[in-house]
Amino acid sequence: MANGSTGSRGLAGTTVRINLSNGEIKRYPTDEKLMREWFGGRGAIAKILYDEVPRDADPFGPENLFIMSAGVMSGCFIPSGAKIEFGSVSPLTNGHGDSNMGGHLGPALKFAGYDMVIMSGISPKPIYLFIDDDKVELRDATQYWGMGSLECEPVMKQDLGEDFEIATIGPAGENGIRFSCITHDFGRQAGRTGQGAVMGSKKLKAIAVRGTGGIKVHDLEKLTEHVTAIIKRTQTHPNMAPWQKYGTAFFIDWSNKNAVIPTRNFQTTYYEDIEGISGEALVQKCLITHKACFGCWMNCGKYTKAVLPGKQAVYLEGPEYETGSLCGSNLGMTDINQVAYLNWLMDNVGMDTMSGGGVVAFAMECFQRGLITSEDLEGHTLNWGSVEDAEHFIDMVVHRRGIGEYFSGGSKRAAEKIGRGSEKFAMQVKGQEMSGYDGRYAPGMLLSYMTCDIGAHHNRSWTITVDMAEGRDKVEGRAKVVVYLQHIRPLFDCWCICRLFWGELDIEPEEIVEALNYITGWNIDAAEAFKTSEKIWNLVRCHYLERNKADGRTFDYPPARSWEDKIPTGPSAGMGLSKEQIETMLDEYYACRGWDNNGNPSREVLHDLKLDFAADNIEKLGLLGKPLPNGIPAVRGERYKPKAF
Amino acid sequence: MSIKRIRVSPGKCSGCRLCMQICAISHYDEINPKKASLKIEAHFPQPGLYKPKVCSQCGKCLEVCPEGAIYRRDDGAYIVIKAKCTNCGECIPVCKPGVIFQHRDVDYVIICDNCFKCTELCNTGAITIFTRPVRESA
Structure with missing residues (x-):
């Protein structure tokens, strides 16, 4: 039941x-084996999606699942233990x-017990998920359908109570814009991979949760x-x-000085014009005001008010770095x-500010370049630096x-x-827009985008400081660091805690694993954590x-600008990578992962990760990697401690 | 001898609720901010402000308690005698900051006991310890 009464060791106890x-709602005891073997959060979601969503299922169809998981560490007394993970076929x-x-x-x-x-499935009418401790209900959301994300949240709080935590989608999600996000707490977003669009396809406008129970952990005193x-x-x-x-906006100026900030696409x-948007x-x-997530002492959220002539003043959280660069320099905006x-x-229409x-x-x-004209834009222009456009x-x-229909599926489809x-x-x-760093003279970063398991995204591997330390025109040796980062960083998404305190405050992975052990009693070490993360990575690849x-x-290449166009201006003028260098990085990366040169995981590595079932499945499709001539590396990836900044 | 209480600087609070977590852990061996003796009011989307609400040591709870289950300690804290408290809730509506409450897990009202654990983890200076010396009376 709810309220943690049967839950133990970091888990609330119930899965719904x-x-x-x-409209059928069923409760089950949370599968502790699944949580242990797949680390909850991203990992458990990856396994459930792999097992349960048919391979030909339409992401917008009833067979796709929409999952939310709070992992094993969220809500526990751990810095930044605030995350919730959403997942579905993107x-x-x-x-x-x-x-x-x-x-x-x-x-x-x-705290509510789940x-x-x-x-x-797909609801026949707009609904929202209502959770109030033991109560789990689907409620009519007709009155909220069509509202902006940010407008909907206060209305729902007024209707339900201030102490409900609410996540909403906006019209973008309702209309199936493939890069739609989910918004919560007046400006926090799960932006990537179009999770808001999946909510919209299921007619799920919002999620409202209130929990008054507690969470029990393995050793509260030591934790x-x-x-502390x-x-x-x-x-x-x-x-x-x-x-x-x-907050992360600190990096706007930093990225510009180091010539990695994306500018005008x-x-x-x-x-x-960096000064104006710094x-x-x-x-x-x-x-x-500064705004923190639950249990976080870094308060990187910046709650702000934007005032533009002729427009209503608006309240928001941000812009943080990614939005600041991708909707700032990347659109030629000159004023914050x-x-x-x-x-x-x-945020309000409900689209990811990164892909957006x-x-x-x-x-x-x-x-x-004249490829679209005012005629295509209902008589409007679309000039750099114009908010109106x-x-x-x-x-x-x-x-x-x-x-607009062309672009509703993202830039690749457009x-x-x-x-x-x-x-x-x-x-x-892979259809997902790059984050706010240009990888043309930051090879590790480019490789990170190319090989990211969910399409281009910095969250899995961020190597700007690595590239600066190891040589920005050198590609050799970068793959093993990218692989390592692709193992450690997604662990935070499994455990549902924020990764920033690890990267920025010199906290060692072992210290976080120690906290994990106090919460769960699993008694694992960092090496096991990395290997579990690698298992998840390979399953997602399969x-x-x-x-x-x-x-x-065939899916791992960036657009041709990445090698055809040298950087034209700024401190990195004239620099760039060649296609050969990009191929070299991929060769090294696959070898480092124990995948063959076609980028397909080999049976040997999948067996080592206890993923024989996935090896069988890709073998049937002729996509099992050939055995590697020298066998697979004993440990994939090489530990590296990137400098913070 | 001195009186101690929590001082609040509302503009500094970022709403992280570490204070509420450590409060519940210290008193109930449980991670449950709903059992904390202080709370944070969030005023969003406008004006965009977190207001920590803490015991002001006004003493109204003691005045209305029909059971004599609350006493004032020398440091200024109002302490609930758990064995005497009948959980009648008379003290709840008179608490101006709204930080006295009941929770289904316990059969007495919850009132801040001046342990100040909350202030130790606050990283923004939103809640700190306020100390006022008390003149010895003749």
């Missing part, structure tokens, strides 16, 4: 399965998709002592003050209020009007329609191959 088609990439957000929803779900909610020591030790870490003051890596500008012009306004707009920024930038470059275009996309060479600068991999039915290598 809901068939949205007929309508953006057509592979396993997952995305997470902070705030307070994950802990609330655990570890995971697994939803299937409290350990975590971490918090006190890091309060004076030199990175703490800038994090608290600027990744045409160059240095932005001449972290300092954000704090000086827009900041209202413009960036913040676009941030609010995309990428898609608008791609369209702006198409306009710059961007706003009108976003409206066309959200409501799928005219050419480029396929527009053609005429536009594929070269649709800055995505899932992708099985759905998309071609050699993995």
Whole structure:
């Protein structure tokens, strides 16, 4: 039952399965074996999606699942233990998709007594999921359907009570825009892989949760002592003050100085008007209050107000780094209020500001090159730096009007329609738009995007400081670091905690595993954690191959701009990678993973990871990797401690 | 001799609720912010402000308690005598900051006991310890 009465050791105890088609709600004791072997969160979601969603299922169809999981550490007394993970087959990439957000929803779900909610089917009418401790209900959401994400949350709080934690989608999710997000806590998003679009396809407008129970852990005394020591030790870490003051927006200026900031759709890596959109500008012009997720002492969230002439003042959280770059320099915006306004707009319509920024930038470059014209834009222009143009275009996309329909599936699908060479600068991999770092003179970062299991995304591996330390024009040796990062960073998404405190405050993986052991009693070491993460990575790869039915290598290339165009301006002018260097990185990467040169996992590595069932499945499709001439490496990836900044 | 209480600087709070977690852990061996003796009011989307609510040591709870189950300790804290408290709830509506409450797991009202664990983990300076010396009376 709920309220943690049967839960133990970090788990709340109950998993709920809901068939949205007929409204059937069933409760089960949480599968502790699944949580242990797949680490909850992203891992458990990956296994359930792999096992239960037919390979030919439409991501928008009733067979796709929509899962939310609070993992084993969310809500527990651990810094940044605030995350909730969402997962489904992604309508953006057509592979396993997952995305997470902070705030307070994950802990609330655990406090209500639930570890995971697994939803299937499609509701006949708009509904929202209502959870209030023991009560789990599907309620009519007709009155909320059509509302903006940010507008819906306060209305629902008024209707249900201030202490409900609420997640919503906006019109983008309702209309099946493939890069739609889920919004919570007035500005926290699970943005990537189109999880909001899957919610919309299921007619699930919102999730409201209130929990008043507690969470029991394996050894609360040791956990409290350990975590208290971490918090006190890091309060004076030199990175703490800038994090608290600027949050991730600190990196806008930093990225520009180091010439990796995407500018005007990744045409160059240095932005001449950076001052107007920097972290300092954000704090000086827009900041209202610092805003933290549950249990986090870094408070990187910046709650702000954007004021633009002729427009209503808007309240939002952000822009953080990714939005600041992808909706800032990448769209040629010169004032932080413009960036913040676009941030609010995309949040409210419910589209991922990262993919959204990428898609608008791609369209702006198409306009710059005459590939789309005012005729396609209902008489409007689409110029760099124009909020009005961007706003009108976003409206066309959200409501799928005219050419907006092309872009509703992301830049890859749009480029396929527009053609005429536009594929070269649709800055995505596997259909998902790149994060806010240009990888042309940061080879590890480019490889990270290319090989990311959910399409281009920095969250799995971020190597800018590695590239700077190891040589930005050197590609050899980068793969093993990328593989290591692709193992450690997704662990946080399994455990449903934030990764930032690890990267920025010099907290060792072993310290986090120690906390995990106090919570769960699993008594594992970091090596086992990395190997479990590797198992999840390989399962997700197999899932992708099985759905998309071609050699993995064919999906792992970035757009041709990545090697054809040298960087034209700024400190990295004239620099760039060759196609040969990109091929070399892929060769090294696959060898390092124990995959063959076609990018397909070999039976040997899958066996080592206890994924023989997946090896059998890809073998039937002719996609099992050939045995490696020298066998697989004993340990895949090489531990590396990146410098914070 | 000095009186101690929690001082609040509302503009500094970022709403992380570490204070509420450590409060519940310290008193109930449980991670459950709903059992904390302080709370954080969130005022969003406008104006965008977190207001920590803590015991002001006004003493109204003691005044209305029909059972004599609350006493004032020398440091200023109002302490519930668990064995005497009947959980009648008379003290709840008179608490101006709204931090006295009942929880289904316990049969007495929950009131802050001045342990100040919450202030130790606050990383923004939103809650700190306020100390006021008390003049010895003749």
